[in-house]
Amino acid sequence: MRQRHLEEDFEHIKTYLSEMMEDVRKQILDSINALEHINYEKAVKIIKDDDLIDDFQRKIENETFAYIGRYNPLAEDLRYVIMVIKIATDLERIADLAVNISKVVKKHKGEQLPKPLVHIKKMSGYVIKMLDDVLNAYYETDLSVTKKICYDDEEIDKIYKFIKEEISVKIIECDDISEVKFFIDLLLVARFLERVGDHIVNIAEELYYMEMGENLHEVIEIEKKLSKE
Amino acid sequence: MENIIFEIKKLNFYYGSNHILKDVECGIQKNKVTAIVGPSGCGKTTFLRTLNRMSDLAPTANYTGKIFLDGENILDQDPIKVREKVGMVFQQPNPFPKSIRNNLTYGPKLHGEKNKKVLDEIVESSLKQAALWDEVKDNLKKSGMALSGGQQQRLCIARALSVKPEVLLLDEPTSALDPIATSKIEELVEELSKNYTIIIVTHNLQQALRISDYMMFFYLGELVEFDRTEKMATKPSDKRTNDYLRGIFS
Secondary structure, eight states: OOOHHHHHHHHHHHHHHHHHHHHHHHHHHHHHHHHHTTOHHHHHHHHHHHHHHHHHHHHHHHHHHHHHHHHOOOHHHHHHHHHHHHHHHHHHHHHHHHHHHHHHHHHTTTOOOSSOOHHHHHHHHHHHHHHHHHHHHHHHOOTHHHHHHHHHHHHHHHHHHHHHHHHHHHHHHOOOHHHHHHHHHHHHHHHHHHHHHHHHHHHHHHHHHHHHSSOHHHHHHHHHHHHHO | OOOEEEEEEEEEEEETTEEEEEEEEEEEETTSEEEEEOSTTSSHHHHHHHTTTGGGGSTTEEEEEEEEETTEEGGGSOHHHHHHHEEEEOSSOOOOSSBHHHHHHHHHHHTTOOOHHHHHHHHHHHHHHTTOHHHHTTOTTSBGGGSOHHHHHHHHHHHHHTTOOSEEEEESTTTTSOHHHHHHHHHHHHHHTTTSEEEEEOSOHHHHHHHOSEEEEEETTEEEEEEEHHHHHHOOSSHHHHHHHTTSOO
16 A cells, blocks of 8 residues: 555645646637627636636646655656646646637627538537547546547548638638638637647547557557558 | 576575575676666565575575576586676675775685786776775775775775676665765766676665666566566556556555
8 A cells, every 4th residue: 555645645636637627628618609609708707717727737737746756656657647747738728729719709799700600610519529538538547538539630620621621712702801800710710629639639648648658649550550451 | 689698597596495586587688787676575685696696605595497697507607606707795885894905806816816916907997997996096005994885885896896797786785875875876887887787686766767777576586577677667567566666565
């Protein structure tokens, strides 16, 4: 049995990370919701709440550095603490992207969306599903979903490509300059969501390494190669 | 093929009816540092001592298996000859109660070296290799016992080097030393590994990680895992190694 204080410090880090994951999921969900309804108040709140996410990242970093300094973790514990720092960084970036989306909402306060958010909604649907999967992988240490997350990200990339082409056509066809500006911002939103997808893939890879000590990206590449043969 | 200096085949070691080492099989790399770790009583020191037949000194000691050093089974050889090739340094510094110079000439003289010039050269080169020369070169007649703990341990390393061994066995060489003396010994181990094969038993996991190229984990007389140190630190293959490194048992 390990020392009690070592286990307690470890539990602190785990708790902070799960709380941060839940809060970041909420930030992304709310930012899409705010965009859909051009909800200025909601957007302002998301931007304000980003400080809480930054606090979480700092707390996790401080606790993890102290843990490394105090206990010199090895093997599974070493993988865990290093990956926690990386996951917290990715979560913080995802929250920043939720802020970026909210800034678009703030900018277009009182305006109407130039078109309903069909594909952006589809993208955000994937993003939320991937975040749920990543949370599930963390809580249940169910690594089977980590591979699925990587494949889902490929779908996000396809939708992003489609949105780029669709909005380019809209911009060319559009005479209204304010509508053009809105389309450009929607293209940015799609780009932000595509980046969120990339960060979730990073987290999936980090969770996989945490448990298995192997690079998920390499594992998938080998599987793809084998299935072609 | 990797450069193996020690090849151990099905080594079993007993003290009377106590089965201490169980079917140990491994190959130890030449001119690398191999650290042996494991909980107390796991057999790591016994294993180290079998490598230069020091374990024979116990009256009830008994072996089966083979230990090849440079292709020859040391269990068939004269232990004194084996110890010429495989030097050892212990936990407590144990210089002879003689002058620094005599500590270093004792071994070569025992092996027949009488030429003063050659002995002088051995004294200087051994002390230089043990990073002690600059500190004692003007006081070679001083008693080895009068040195500080860290210096005494480096003198013991120099003494082991004086008979030009191929392998140096270190049995917890820093456990009686302060952090500064410890770091000097660690630097020395790194330096010496360019020319010698070093096998070190240590209770200090961080030390094993700092200085070794390879790590062996023993548990209940069994060699559980033997791999590159960086692999052992981040991704040991066996659950028992993982648990030991995580401090679940010690």
